[in-house]
Amino acid sequence: MSALRVTVWNEFRHEQNAKHPASTIYPNGIHAVIAEGLAQQGYDVRTATLDQPEHGLTDQVLADTDVLTWWGHAAHGEVADALVEKVYKRVHEGMGLIVLHSAHFSKIFRKLMGTSCDLKWREAADKELIWIVQPGHPIAEGLPECIEIGDEEMYGEFFDIPQPDELVMVSWFSGGEVFRSGCCYTRGRGKVFYFRPGHESYPTYFNEHVRRVIANGVRWAAPSNSATPVFGNTKPRIS
Ligand code: ZN
Numbered sequence: 001m002s003a004l005r006v007t008v009w010n011e012f013r014h015e016q017n018a019k020h021p022a023s024t025i026y027p028n029g030i031h032a033v034i035a036e037g038l039a040q041q042g043y044d045v046r047t048a049t050l051d052q053p054e055h056g057l058t059d060q061v062l063a064d065t066d067v068l069t070w071w072g073h074a075a076h077g078e079v080a081d082a083l084v085e086k087v088y089k090r091v092h093e094g095m096g097l098i099v100l101h102s103a104h105f106s107k108i109f110r111k112l113m114g115t116s117c118d119l120k121w122r123e124a125a126d127k128e129l130i131w132i133v134q135p136g137h138p139i140a141e142g143l144p145e146c147i148e149i150g151d152e153e154m155y156g157e158f159f160d161i162p163q164p165d166e167l168v169m170v171s172w173f174s175g176g177e178v179f180r181s182g183c184c185y186t187r188g189r190g191k192v193f194y195f196r197p198g199h200e201s202y203p204t205y206f207n208e209h210v211r212r213v214i215a216n217g218v219r220w221a222a223p224s225n226s227a228t229p230v231f232g233n234t235k236p237r238i239s
Helices: 030-039 059-063 081-093 101-105 107-113 208-221
Strands: 005-010 044-049 067-071 096-100 120-132 146-156 166-173 178-187 190-195
Touching (some): 005 030, 030 044, 030 067, 081 096, 096 101, 120 178, 146 178
Parallel strands (some): 005 067
Antiparallel strands (some): 166 178, 178 190
16 A cells, blocks of 8 residues: 655744744744654655645645645635635545644634634643543554643633544643544545644644654544545436
8 A cells, every 4th residue: 555645734934933932943844843753654745835836735736635734823814715625625525634733723624614613722831731532543543541741832612613523632731721632523525633732832743642643643534435425316226
């Protein structure tokens, strides 16, 4: 079997701002670090960023992508609506989508969810404990019962998402809040996984367990060989 083809998409703005901590933590961009972690798992990985032509996601790139990962924060509004439509269509055709951290507010995630995807937040170096609440799930493979992250931005409930098809992780924060941090959905033939941590001011994407979750998420979200749905007026199967 050939390696899964993964495209790691990143807004890549904070990291290019010399005054922002992200420029020190991720000098080559968050995408480079996520891609490195995925390449170590044997995936066929490429990256794409907002400021590239067509945001780096040409029709050919999308057609050649089994699973797309998405990180965005400050420039969700700059992502072309036409591209969002194309990604939406590809997900329904079976392309997996891994939505990371502040991409909860991305156009594509909100469109796929159909809700505001709003939440509480606080940037104060809270401690985060990510508890695995579905240990038999493929995304929990090889992980401890709890992933501890020293400093992270807090995201708190209520998180305005549809009820997840499967809830794999729940976060606790040192300020007392909780959050559904690992949420699985299917849309058409495609699978969508939202994974919470990854604020740009902290080195979260170097954490080996966080990398493992993303790699497991990619494997889980890989396209299946299911039949293409047929819609519309139809003759009886049995006459
Ligand atoms: Zn953040």
